[in-house]
Amino acid sequence: MTFPRMSIVARLLGGLLLCLVSGAHAAGKATPPAASTASPAPRLHNEDITLIYTFMLFHPTPPKGDVVAEARELLTSQYEELAGARKPEAPRPAVEFKTVPSEGLIPTDDAVLDVWGQRLNAEERKRLLGARHATALTFHVPFARRNEALLAATRFAHQLAVEHEGILWDISTRDYYSPLCWKKERLDRWSGGVPAVPAHITVDVHGEGESRRVTTSGMVKLGLPDLVVEQVPSSMLKDMGMLVGVVAQLLAEGLELSKDGTLNVDLARLKDARVKCLLEEMMAEGARRNMNMKLRALEARHGKAGPQKHLLEIVFPGSGTAHERHQAALDTLFGKRPVSLMGVKPEDPELAEVARKARLRLDELKPRVEKGLQPPERLEVRASFRTDDGGSEQLWFEVTGWENDKLRGRLVNLPFKARTVNVPLQDVSDYLYKRPNGTHEGGQSSRILMRRKEGC
Structure with a gap:
């Protein structure tokens, strides 16, 4: 899975940014876990x-x-x-x-x-x-x-x-x-105690469409089950990754479930200074920073691509659909935040070269788009859009058609999700293509940005 990061420990905590869509596609290569039944949440910290x-x-x-x-x-x-x-x-x-x-x-x-x-x-x-x-x-x-x-x-x-x-x-x-x-x-800046958990785990996104499954991998090293959130729409993947990272950190720092499986997620209780600092930078006005949620144990399950793993499902309170409960929980903890994506500067030669190659590859894919992509084929592109203040912002959209020199599609980023756009090929800066055989290509700009953020 491909999630760019704002810093070493921000793989989950809001640093998901541009390649979130890529991550969802990449994880699709693995066979999604089969459905499983729930049981009462276990004692998490078992000596x-x-x-x-x-x-x-x-x-x-x-x-x-x-x-x-x-x-x-x-x-x-x-x-x-x-x-x-x-x-x-x-x-x-x-x-x-x-x-x-x-x-x-x-x-x-x-x-x-x-x-x-x-x-x-x-x-x-x-x-x-x-x-x-x-x-x-x-x-x-x-x-x-x-x-x-x-x-x-x-x-x-x-x-x-x-x-x-x-x-x-x-x-x-x-x-x-x-x-x-x-x-x-x-290892850097960790000399003892509980680590910055996001540096030791990953978040996988399984499935397609608006009901994806977000799961962690790697919590076994901390003696804890991996976490899962079901029915996550693509527009919430970034924030849900941040929430899952927070819960993982709190559990590693000793947060325990109540007898009925309720977990009190209080952001003020975070101890890791790096995670706290990054989280503070992402908070929006109106964030309550505290809420109760349920965790329930799921039977061990696995797919062809991964080992058997025990999972705890995060279940959000409230009424309405699963998507509505997800959004309400995110808004409660973090506040209502507009999407903030890194742009590609025109003077950046490395990213400009990625954009040039992306446009050449899209030209090659144009006949397939005009004919109509057949599942599991999927094409998303990133392009520059004007903002109200006269600036520009890079957003991803799923391509649904191609007329003359303009790609037509639907935006996948909040707060503009599902808005129809028509974009000239010359404005495209990157692409993500899921091939008919299920493999993927593209997303090079996100890897470059992640490499720069990490200094690796």
Whole structure:
């Protein structure tokens, strides 16, 4: 999934911005989870459980020496907090190492890396695609040691990746990292305690149309179920991602459910300074910052593209349709906020080149649009629109037709959602195309903006 970020920890908290539409499409590659039934919400912070998660170290060139032996030596010499024996009667964090043969590696291609390889530059992507060797690092962690162990595990994996010039893969989120981006996103400015959760999880968007499912991935590393919100229209995806990020952070910081499954989401209780700062920047007038919502447990479920996972569904109070309840909850917590999207400056040569290539590709797709796109085909483009103050704003719209040199479609961004527009090809700055085979292309400007925001 592709979500640009305002900063390292803003992947969820309002930094979703331009590529939200791209993220929804990209997640569509995975098989959506099947329906499941609900049960009473569990006790979230369970001292009796042991967390299990895996980081994979890919070796673009055949490793010299015994990687597993070297990893064990590094563990015992520098990471004593992870070097415990796996004893049920006295649980301590422990690490299991495994050399993964080439036939055991999950195939990776450019389409996969377009979604989950955004923290790799072109050379790193090329090296990863050629990798035929990998080492799996599986961590077994008692719940009570979850935060200190995750910090040590993240440091340990980074040091191994640097020493062996490898590429890291977090299996729980499916994201690939260069060692540099791993350090900047997950380690810099974290020296202990609860991490900035958005740096360690991702948000996936499943489905099409106006009833998409928003789910987190990666909460297992914090000993918590992943979160899900059902029936989310595309116009609310950005704000819903922000809300899910807030709830994830609060749960990691110790917020517990009441006996009836109610969760009191109070933004004033956030402890992480970075998340609080980013959230404050996004607040609008009229935000109450506090509300109750329900969390209910869903049976473990999985699709062909992912492992089995336990989920907590966020259920919003109030009357009306699901969409109306969603919007009311977002307005209550954050206030009514107009969409704020980054524009493409004319003098920016890198983004100007992306726009030029996008227009060339759209010319090639024009006959398909004129003939009529057939599901699952879908085309969205981003273009510049005039604002009331004389400026301009970049908005996405779904293409429904093409007449002469103008693309016709419906805006997908708030507060203009569903408004019909006609846009000259020369005003287009990027595109997102879902091919007939279900794969995707485009969205390069969003990846560039995310890379700049991250400094990676």
